[in-house]
Amino acid sequence: MAINLQKGQRISLEKSNGSKLQNVCVGINWGxxxxxxxxxxxxxxxxxDLDASCILYDESKRLVDVIYFGNLRSKDHSVRHSGDDLTGDMAGNDGLDNEVITVDFGTLSPTVTYVAFVLNSFRGQDFGTIPFASIRIYEGTPTRVNEIFATYDIAHSKDFAGHVSMVMGVFYKKNGxxxxxxxxxxxxxxxxxxxxKTVTATYL
Structure with a gap:
């Protein structure tokens, strides 16, 4: 069953059967x-042109790696970016993610303690002017959704109007x-x- 989180909510990612989270995706669909x-x-x-990016930090909040359209894989290959979408859906909402970033926690370097997801509007187009833009952070693969951790509708929320960047969410390791x-x-x-820099200073 999907968990639709409220903004600012924190959850543990251990499942009810005691198994650990393995694969996480962040997908963005926009028009x-x-x-x-x-x-x-x-x-x-x-x-x-919206750009999803993933930022990795160590326990001391030092930057380890940034995965974005110019660097599609982390050094340890545990984080992968599907590639840059420059247009969005030109013929209406097809319901599919335009960009997807996947994280395999099983192969992620043990030095990584924070995995942050951010979104930027490359050409500076205001989120509030985009007809639809939805984000979902979920366990699964780019073609299979197992459990949704968070969803955001940034096109129809007044909070995002006038902005061209956002912090979507942060996975963090606590006591293993x-x-x-x-x-x-x-x-x-x-x-x-x-x-x-904003994530480093404010959201870890």
Missing amino acids: AIEKKGLFGFGTTKEAV EWKFNAIGEPTRDRKLEETV
């Missing part, structure tokens, strides 16, 4: 911006167990480098 044509006739589609903090907070950052 191109629809614009009215000249004198209000017809419409055109403006491509939207992985837990999840559903953050869902917009930030004032414009670029990924700034968002990495």
Whole structure:
């Protein structure tokens, strides 16, 4: 049964049968911006480039690795990015994730203590102008959802209007167990480098 978390909620990731979390995905599905044509006739589609990224830190909150469209795999190959989607859904919502990042906790380097997920609008397009943009963080694979930990609708929430970056959530290891903090907070950052610094200073 899916757990739809509230913003700021923290949960343990040990399952009811005592087994440990193994594979986690963050998937983002979004649409191109629809614009009215000249004198209000017809419409055109403006491509939207959202970028999901994953940031790894050690116990001392030192940066270990950043997985994003320019670096699709972590050094230990435990984190993988599906690749850069530059447009979003141009023909309406197809219900599929445009970008997916997967984490295999079983092969993740033991030095990693924090696994943070962030989202940036590459061209600076305001989240509030995007017709639909949904995020889900779940256990499974890019083609199979086992259990949802958090979902966010950033296109229709006034909290995200006027922003172009956000912190989605952070997995963290405590006493050898992985837990999840559903953050869902917009930030004032414009670029990924700034968002990495924001996560380091505020969300670990």
